Amino acid sequence: xxxxxxxxxxxxxxxxxxxxxxxxxxxxxxxxxxxxxxxxxxxxxxxxxxxxxxxxxxxxxxxxxxxxxxxxxx
Amino acid sequence: xxxxxxxxxxxxxxxxxxxxxxxxxxxxxxxxxxxxxxxxxxxxxxxxxxxxxxxxxxxxxxxxxxxxxxxxxxxxxxxxxxxxxxxxxxxxxxxxxxxxxxxxxxxxxxxxxxxxxxxxxxxxxxxxxxxxxxxxxxxxxxxxxxxxxxxxxxxxxxxxxxxxxxxxxxxxxxxxxxxxxxxxxxxxxxxxxxxxxxxxxxxxxxxxxxxxxxxxxxxxxxxxxxxxxxxxxxxxxxxxxxxxxxxxxxxxxxxxxxxxxxxxxxxxxxxxxxxxxxxxxxxxxxxxxxxxxxxxxxxxxxxxxxxxxxxxxxxxxxxxxxxxxxxxxxxxxxxxxxxxxxxxxxxxxxxxxxxxxxxxxxxxxxxxxxxxxxxxxxxxxxxxxxxxxxxxxxxxxxxxxxxxxxxxxxxxxxxxxxxxxxxxxxxxxxxxxxxxxxxxxxxxxxxxxxxxxxxxxxxxxxxxxxxxxxxxxxxxxxxxxxxxxxxxxxxxxxxxxxxxxxxxx
Numbered sequence: 001x002x003x004x005x006x007x008x009x010x011x012x013x014x015x016x017x018x019x020x021x022x023x024x025x026x027x028x029x030x031x032x033x034x035x036x037x038x039x040x041x042x043x044x045x046x047x048x049x050x051x052x053x054x055x056x057x058x059x060x061x062x063x064x065x066x067x068x069x070x071x072x073x074x
Numbered sequence: 075x076x077x078x079x080x081x082x083x084x085x086x087x088x089x090x091x092x093x094x095x096x097x098x099x100x101x102x103x104x105x106x107x108x109x110x111x112x113x114x115x116x117x118x119x120x121x122x123x124x125x126x127x128x129x130x131x132x133x134x135x136x137x138x139x140x141x142x143x144x145x146x147x148x149x150x151x152x153x154x155x156x157x158x159x160x161x162x163x164x165x166x167x168x169x170x171x172x173x174x175x176x177x178x179x180x181x182x183x184x185x186x187x188x189x190x191x192x193x194x195x196x197x198x199x200x201x202x203x204x205x206x207x208x209x210x211x212x213x214x215x216x217x218x219x220x221x222x223x224x225x226x227x228x229x230x231x232x233x234x235x236x237x238x239x240x241x242x243x244x245x246x247x248x249x250x251x252x253x254x255x256x257x258x259x260x261x262x263x264x265x266x267x268x269x270x271x272x273x274x275x276x277x278x279x280x281x282x283x284x285x286x287x288x289x290x291x292x293x294x295x296x297x298x299x300x301x302x303x304x305x306x307x308x309x310x311x312x313x314x315x316x317x318x319x320x321x322x323x324x325x326x327x328x329x330x331x332x333x334x335x336x337x338x339x340x341x342x343x344x345x346x347x348x349x350x351x352x353x354x355x356x357x358x359x360x361x362x363x364x365x366x367x368x369x370x371x372x373x374x375x376x377x378x379x380x381x382x383x384x385x386x387x388x389x390x391x392x393x394x395x396x397x398x399x400x401x402x403x404x405x406x407x408x409x410x411x412x413x414x415x416x417x418x419x420x421x422x423x424x425x426x427x428x429x430x431x432x433x434x435x436x437x438x439x440x441x442x443x444x445x446x447x448x449x450x451x452x453x454x455x456x457x458x459x460x461x462x463x464x465x466x467x468x469x470x471x472x473x474x475x476x477x478x479x480x481x482x483x484x485x486x487x488x489x490x491x492x493x494x495x496x497x498x499x500x501x502x503x504x505x506x507x508x509x510x511x512x513x514x515x516x517x518x519x520x521x522x523x524x525x526x527x528x529x530x531x532x533x534x535x536x537x538x539x540x541x542x543x544x545x546x547x548x549x550x551x552x553x554x555x556x557x558x559x560x561x562x563x564x565x566x567x568x569x570x571x572x573x574x575x576x577x578x579x
Binding site for chain 1: 261264265267428429431432433434435436439476477478479480481482487495496497501502504505507508509511512519
């Protein structure tokens, strides 16, 4: 009888919390259809709720719920 | 001394006459506008052919001042046209009802056909009620209207009219739905943001765009006047108006109660009016339309005033407040703004406030960049803004909620009591404020979606609704506290905007 193995998800969370490069994400949906509108939505996010984050990357999601997704380090 | 007194009296009399003339002109405008307003549309004064859906006006007067002017004058001047938009929704809007042309025959040109007999015949009809007015005790009527049929008819009745009616006839209307026009305006606004941002962001005074969505046009105005005694043949007209007898009515004098006599009498009137016009203007280019007598008797007369080219008499539309950075607020009906004092408010629109917060942060960033280049004024302003850092607390006073992935559940991303982070200076304020605004927006979005998942609740339901209401309230309280702190420094915000407006390249 060996030690019970940790569940994979639990192990991943523990590893992420221990790592200085642990990443989190946020998603802000919008209904913008034009390039100018999408860019403006991003500027608003970067100039406010996201301006204090250590941003790793920003992605534009177009399929399904459209909007901007940011990946940042805690 | 006597000469001086006479001169003063003459000047005073001249001033009084001018003041009375101004008052009379204002009365004409107001009375006419009240007739149009009675039909729940907004009056155009003076009447014009050149107003159409898609016209965008800039309004720089507060809602309160507009309502006051509207009450006093009866109409609002449409004097600041900034763009004429071509609405794209006409074809869809009229697809199943009216033949609204196509790309090669766009509206309104397809219906307008200026100067042609078929002008506006394809457009939808509109009908207005008949408005009655009565004579004042000292002469004249209790309304003043810019309709030539009234003075002509009054002259024909020997100034003895006691009451009258006016009918806006042969009216047409056309317009487009608000949603498609709103989309067109937003698209236009995105391409013209540098222009619009000049008019947004002043906390003391909000500017608006007024967008016309529907207009009402008339080709004829019927006027009927009733008098108390018979009129003679000594009438005079103010413009070249041929008289046309359509319905022979019996006169008071039995000896003249024949069609021939009646026709002869009208011919004399025609000749007199024609001569009067020649004396008045020397041409047939009289303003307004052509007045025709429809019917007449000893005690009444009915006239029809046809406009050679139909004119717009009223409109409907919506107002959009211009927010910081040129962002537009939601469309509010102009009728509600003018008649009921409804303000196209920006302050409660979370998206606009989020934009305003970002503009604040970007302006502060510009100040810091100028400070790094050695600008002393910018340096001073940055110092003062950084002193506001304490407006953001050390720890979150409420939970901050958001979604982490598309379609994911709403969850707490910053728990109450957790540290705010490492942002410093005024950046800390815009970051904190931005998080609150984004959290409020996310909560409201979840509240508006019955299927939205909320972490901690297996299914959406009353418990989740109560939880969201509590979280929203806590977020709004926190936001109002930081906003109250910012409002105490509104003078500093104005100084920054004034400074940045004067900075070039």
